[in-house]
Amino acid sequence: MKIQLEIFKRKSRGWGIRSLTSIPSGSFICKYIRELLEDKEAEKRQNDEYLFDIGHNFSDCSLIGGLLTLKHVVQLNSNEVVEDERFTIDAAQFGNVGRFINHSCSPNLYAQNVLYDHKDKSKPHIMLFAAENIPLLKELTYHYNYFVDQVRDLNANIKMKSCYCGAAECTGRMY
Numbered sequence: 648m649k650i651q652l653e654i655f656k657r658k659s660r661g662w663g664i665r666s667l668t669s670i671p672s673g674s675f676i677c678k679y680i681r682e683l684l685e686d687k688e689a690e691k692r693q694n695d696e697y698l699f700d701i702g703h704n705f706s707d708c709s710l711i712g713g714l715l716t717l718k719h720v721v722q723l724n725s726n727e728v729v730e731d732e733r734f735t736i737d738a739a740q741f742g743n744v745g746r747f748i749n750h751s752c753s754p755n756l757y758a759q760n761v762l763y764d765h766k767d768k769s770k771p772h773i774m775l776f777a778a779e780n781i782p783l784l785k786e787l788t789y790h791y792n793y794f795v796d797q798v799r800d801l802n803a804n805i806k807m808k809s810c811y812c813g814a815a816e817c818t819g820r821m822y
């Protein structure tokens with residue numbers, strides 16, 4: 648990490664991250680790290696606030712331009728059958744600064760799967776990069792890629808969460 652970041656708090660969405668310098672488009676911001684879980688294990692977690700579903704985007708070129716291709720959310724649907732091994736990162740207990748980056752409907756960062764120290768495509772590193780030139784002290788955000796009315800609890804009830812990102816494009820719901 649090369650960019651000096653600051654953690655700050657807003658009433659509407661809790662802790663967030665901003666930069667103490669301006670950030671050129673394409674700059675590496677930080678990794679989203681911590682506990683690596685199989686999806687089945689992640690679905691049992693009570694606290695889904697810090698889950699990042701790695702997904703299956705191995706050869707998805709749309710990642711660079713597509714902020715919507717990486718799923719942040721784990722769909723807590725007990726009826727869903729997951730055939731293959733998928734992984735989720737849980738930063739609820741431990742993590743780095745990445746765990747404090749909030750969601751926005753008009754984000755200025757994007758998440759990218761990166762392989763550099765092993766070749767296992769099911770366990771890439773998740774790295775966040777600037778999607779545009781970002782002025783100093785502007786909050787850093789990425790799109791969590793939740794789908795409205797598609798996030799469910801263990802009883803298959805639809806979960807809802809309001810979005811307070813404040814963007815003109817805001818849909819009002821994170822999920």
Ligand SMILES: C[S@@+](CC[C@H](N)C(=O)[O-])C[C@H]1O[C@@H](n2cnc3c(N)ncnc32)[C@H](O)[C@@H]1O
Pocket residue numbers: 659660661662663695696697746747748749750751809810811812821
């Ligand atoms: C990965 S954490 C981000 C850091 C968090 N704000 C904190 O205080 O620790 C994700 C949680 O932050 C809150 N959050 C993030 N973006 C939000 C938004 N646009 N509107 C409302 N809440 C948001 C939600 O509670 C969400 O589950």
